Amino acid sequence: MKIQGKMFLWLSLFLLIMACVYGVWSKEPAGTTALFLGFGLAIMIGFYLAFTARRVDVGAQDNKEADVADDAGELGFFSPHSWQPLGLGIGGALAFMGVAFGWWLLYFSLPIICISLWGWVFEYYHGENQNQ
Secondary structure, eight states: OHHHHHHHHHHHHHHHHHHHHHHHHHOOHHHHHHHHHHHHHHHHHHHHHHHHHTTSOOOGGGOTTOOGGGGOSOOOOOOSOOSHHHHHHHHHHHHHHHHHHOGGGHHHHHHHHHHHHHHHHTTTSSGGGOOO
């Protein structure tokens, strides 16, 4: 994490310099604002990574003598399958079509989105995937 923190802090310094140069040179407010916002985002991420790197154990990525296999381990839990994202995609497509064709389509899309979201959140509390 130390390396990533340093990378983001250097990126934030670069973005700050580029925002100042771009703002003085071009006198264009939209791009200058975007560069300053990018600086803010990069410094927040860099500070967070550098702050937490001091409080966690040294990982294999921070050890210069480590091999690639030293960082191997469990990656986490991934759901084997779920039909709920399909329902969310259909409901989202209907909702965004409502912007183009008429707001009345939201009456059909909101129940689909709510039911799919409810099913996705609670899919491990019932059926064959229930945790015991």
